[in-house]
Amino acid sequence: MCKRARHAPTDPRRPVGPPVQFRYRSGNEWKEIGSDALFKGRTVAVFSLPGAFTPTCSSTHLPRFNELAPTFKENGVDEVVCIAVNDPFVMEEWAKSRECDNVFMLPDGNGAFTEQMGMLVDKSDLNFGKRSWRYSMLVRDGVVEKMFVEPEEPGDPFKVSDADTLLHYLNKNAHEPDQVALLTREGCPFCAKAKKLLDDAGVTYAEVPLPHSIRTRALGAIAKAQTVPQMFVNGELVGDSDAVEAWLKQRRS
Known part of the structure; x- marks a missing residue:
């Protein structure tokens, strides 16, 4: 069974940690954003997953957050962000090929942010190297208000970090868009x-x-x-x- 890194506590109501600089690709150009600019003074819904193009991430986790992103924003969220320990080129191509127009696709290529969140996991048995454990969280003004972390079970559990769970935490009466x-x-x-x-x-x-x-x-x-x-x-x-x-x-x- 994979074990998460323990470099940072996973309890809520804590700062997201020391500043981290993210480099990403948008419109075939290099761009940068710091974690302070991403989180401070804002309300952000974050979900993190093991990797781009993997089955659950592509078929369920990402599309549903994309679908519910307008509803998150109606309920006070400034941005919905997907963070994965993948390189910027992979995240850029994944964004182009999937339903994610409403989600900021953010690569944590070196795993620096994921490690300080205590969510870095070794998946060398799958030839993945180090990746993120699956989780979601609500961050208000740089402080983690709530985290939904998948249980430490074999495989790739997907039970609590889904978009609906985070939305209903934010507002249990939130009206989901019609399909x-x-x-x-x-x-x-x-x-x-x-x-x-x-x-x-x-x-x-x-x-x-x-x-x-x-x-x-x-x-x-x-x-x-x-x-x-x-x-x-x-x-x-x-x-x-x-x-x-x-x-x-x-x-x-």
């Missing part, structure tokens, strides 16, 4: 109408274009329908473009 998906086809005027309605209302949605070869079967299996668009909200079928318009009106009322 909206729209089944469409290319050249469909009713699909264009539905997308414009959603765009004008500022609703974030995932468009799922259906190719001609499977459209009829897919629509029948998924929505019990024969035409597009078909919108789903939080797993429930809303319906076609007229139903989209009615849903938006009800949402505004």
Whole structure:
């Protein structure tokens, strides 16, 4: 079993530690930010994970924080930051390939910040070298208010450091954004109408274009329908473009 470094306490209500300088890549350019500039005078939601492109980090941890980042900001968080012990080039490429437009992807290439947080772990058995243990925390004005640290269990536990847990600590009544998906086809005027309605209302949605070869079967299996668009909200079928318009009106009322 991997053991975390013990160079710093993991109890909450403590400073994040001595200043650390981060170097990262943005827009194919080198940039720097110090931990003081990142944390002091601000409220920051941080999550840290073992590595870019690894399964749980890519499929669940990062996308959900990205999805909930606007809700974090509605509840007083200035920035959502992902910290990983990876080099800047890897973090830059990971950012380009994943859903993370709302998250500041910050490489801790030398592990300096992670070590002083007491979260550096040796994963040499996986040929990873030293990486971060998985955790999340809320930092207010440079002071750690709350940490959610995964238990010291074999493998890569993911039980408490998720975005929802940190958000509900921040505000147990926080309203999570609706998960909206729209089944469409290319050249469909009713699909264009539905997308414009959603765009004008500022609703974030995932468009799922259906190719001609499977459209009829897919629509029948998924929505019990024969035409597009078909919108789903939080797993429930809303319906076609007229139903989209009615849903938006009800949402505004």
